[in-house]
Amino acid sequence: MARKTKADALATRAAILDAAEAVIEREGIPATTLNQIGREAGVTRGAIYWHFKDKEDLLDAMVARAAFPLDDLRAADARAETTDALDELRQFGEQALIRLAEDPHYRRVCRILLHGCVRLGRHHLFIAEEEAVKSNIHDALVRLFQKARDQGTLDPAINPELAAWSFGSYMRGLYSDWLLAPDRIDLAQSASAILGTYLNGVRARDDGNDAAR
Amino acid sequence: MARKTKADALATRAAILDAAEAVIEREGIPATTLNQIGREAGVTRGAIYWHFKDKEDLLDAMVARAAFPLDDLRAADARAETTDALDELRQFGEQALIRLAEDPHYRRVCRILLHGCVRLGRHHLFIAEEEAVKSNIHDALVRLFQKARDQGTLDPAINPELAAWSFGSYMRGLYSDWLLAPDRIDLAQSASAILGTYLNGVRARDDGNDAAR
DNA sequence: CTTTACATACCGGCGTGTATGTATATTTTC
DNA sequence: GAAAATATACATACACGCCGGTATGTAAAG
Incomplete structure (x- = not known):
């Protein structure tokens, strides 16, 4: 030609x-x-x-073509000014998992970034980019957990910073694990339960005497 | 020479x-x-x-030289016949995280298996091996969560199978995430809190009327 | 003297990068 | 508005290095 x-x-x-x-x-x-x-x-x-x-x-x-749901997370953070922060977090996580399960393009890019040997050897160019995204995600998560603490829904024993790190790792593990064996679990269907069990653990237990407030 | x-x-x-x-x-x-x-x-x-x-x-x-703490997990499962299964799980998880933080050899192998492009291309030999280990780990986790259910410490709304998968993903995410930036968190010190928040979420809430039993 | 535990030398293949060829779209010129 | 000039969007061909595998050399252990 x-x-x-x-x-x-x-x-x-x-x-x-x-x-x-x-x-x-x-x-x-x-x-x-x-x-x-x-x-x-x-x-x-x-x-x-x-x-x-x-x-x-x-x-x-x-x-560069890959768009991460950072905007969604930020939107969730913004909404959490007036809504339940932990609930926003659950919805965001669910959406992310569902997107992973249903958007082939997103799935491919995630597989590459998670299992494609991205940060080995000398691929310094886009690890900087990804590092920045990760850092932004972490910051947004911290803000959300802080809002949850201020709203009184976060277990007071839990440090928001650590919770953000832990939640991020949880999501990363879910992504990584599911991508290795996508057929083992119907991710879109289980997303709610999966997120629920985790967020249950960070939510403050209203042991009766919380209804007054 | x-x-x-x-x-x-x-x-x-x-x-x-x-x-x-x-x-x-x-x-x-x-x-x-x-x-x-x-x-x-x-x-x-x-x-x-x-x-x-x-x-x-x-x-x-x-x-082949790398030994995974599968035996520890099985031992925890065995002990759980007479002890609190969720507590065994927490101790096992803590131990695993601490070992990751403190054993450089183990750390290297984990980094390779998680980020070394092991399962891409045609490295079929040891992905079979690793697949088997993963499967064994999952089975042991399922048994532990089933024991927890039988002991009444597992939230009845939670499916042991799904919990095993979720817990495994959590650990994988923690491994993977921490290995990317080991300096960001003192893993050995935070291990307990990190595991605690998660297991809180799956533990049955004793809403007063459980003390009778 | 034979075997062991390597080092050295060689070969075929393949991958990256580059130089060059070329047919067509686009622009310029009249 | 048609022809000429040029820039574009590739395909082809080539140079070079490096990698895996093998064949061979070799000095000390047994």
């Missing part, structure tokens, strides 16, 4: 990124070759090198 | 395995070359190919 129209070129670029996702999901980043990506996308390495500086640049663009 | 004594040879073998751990921890499995391992171990690839059939064989031997 030869030169395509501008729209065609953009489609090619997107196809390359899609192919990269698919191949990397199977093989992991270090084992993925530009040949495989090209074959999957139906182009040669020439096309890849035209659209991207090098392999690193391609990976960077691929990760 | 030339031929060493039998003990020397064993030491060389161990050095190669140690080096493999160290390099793979940094680079991940697919990006690790036998040259790097040899350099790290102070030998050439010749030595590696003498002790191991090929790369896969070396990796297999490396993973």
Whole structure:
């Protein structure tokens, strides 16, 4: 072939990124070759090198396309000014798990970031990006747990900072574990129960004498 | 050099395995070359190919050296015949986290298995092994939660099977998350609180009328 | 003298990056 | 508005290095 129209070129670029996702999901980043990506996308390495500086640049663009539900979390935090913070947290967590179960694109990117050898070797470019996202998530979680404490729904024995870390790890573990064996559990259906058991543990126990307030 | 004594040879073998751990921890499995391992171990690839059939064989031997605390979990399950199952679970979890924080060897292997691209590409050999361990862990957890249910300490609304899965994911998330940023939290010190918040959520609430039994 | 425990040398393959070819879209010129 | 010039969007070909595997050398242990 030869030169395509501008729209065609953009489609090619997107196809390359899609192919990269698919191949990397199977093989992991270090084992993925530009040949495989090209074959999957139906182009040669020439096309890849035209659209991207090098392999690193391609990976960077691929990760950049992934949108994490950070906005949802922030929205939940904002709503929690007037609503039950722990309830917002449960709803957010449920939504995240359901999205993982039902959005194949999101699932692929999560698999790559969790099991794709992202932070080994010298892939410093997007680990900085992901680190920032993680840090933002943690901050939002801390704020939510602080609101819960102020609302009196958080068990006073629990440190909001630690709770945020623990909750984040719980979600990461659920993501990671489920992605290894997606068929073992109907995640969308169990999401509510899974989140519930955890949040039960951090919620203050109203031992009768709390109804007065 | 030339031929060493039998003990020397064993030491060389161990050095190669140690080096493999160290390099793979940094680079991940697919990006690790036998040259790097040899350099790290102070030998050439010749030595590696003498002790191991090929790369896969070396990796297999490396993973085989790692002992997972499956026995501890089974012991906890056995003790739970006469003790509080949820308490056994908490103690086991704490021990596991503390070991992760304090045993560098265990830490390395966990990092490799969690972030080393183990199950991508064609490393079928030891994913079978790890799959079996995981399955055993899950079974032991289910038994423990069932005991807790029988003992009346488990919230009756919670399904033991789901709880086992959820608890396993929680631990995996804690491992995975902490290994990414070990300095952010003093794991050994927080272990108790971290486990406590979770197990609080699954424990039956004795709303007064449970003291009779 | 044979076996062991490696080191060294060699080979085929593959992957990255780059240089070059080329047909077409787009722009420029008249 | 058609032809010429040029930039675009790739495909093809090439150079280079490195990696895994194997074949061979070799000095000391047994």
